[in-house]
Amino acid sequence: MPGESPTDRADAAACCPHYHEAVEFIGRRWTGAILEVLLRHDARLRFKELSHAVPQLSDRLLSERLKELEQRGLVARHVEPGPPIQVFYELTAMGRSLEPTVVALKAWARDWLA
Numbered sequence: 001m002p003g004e005s006p007t008d009r010a011d012a013a014a015c016c017p018h019y020h021e022a023v024e025f026i027g028r029r030w031t032g033a034i035l036e037v038l039l040r041h042d043a044r045l046r047f048k049e050l051s052h053a054v055p056q057l058s059d060r061l062l063s064e065r066l067k068e069l070e071q072r073g074l075v076a077r078h079v080e081p082g083p084p085i086q087v088f089y090e091l092t093a094m095g096r097s098l099e100p101t102v103v104a105l106k107a108w109a110r111d112w113l114a
Helices: 006-013 017-026 031-041 047-053 059-071 099-112
Strands: 075-080 086-091
Touching: 017 031, 031 047, 031 059, 031 086, 031 099, 047 059, 047 086, 059 075
Parallel strands: none
Antiparallel strands: 075 086
């Protein structure tokens, strides 16, 4: 456009840093699968239930990803005193707000990657 500097064009073409951060976080190995399972069940799930829902995922990596999701505010961890002590995970409002995005991505994947 007339009067537009090369810097203005480069800024307009730059990737949105918020989008980039979101894609990198959700795109981490197994994070999307964990979120999809929690969305699909729409309930509090125990660690073993999550582990069985994504059988290729190691317990160590599941634990790591759940901690990351909890730190980002997408997942809440609930501890119920025992015996035995029971730990449950569920999506927060922030995590549940990803549902339209996850549904759209699943539809896109079925249409284009199947």
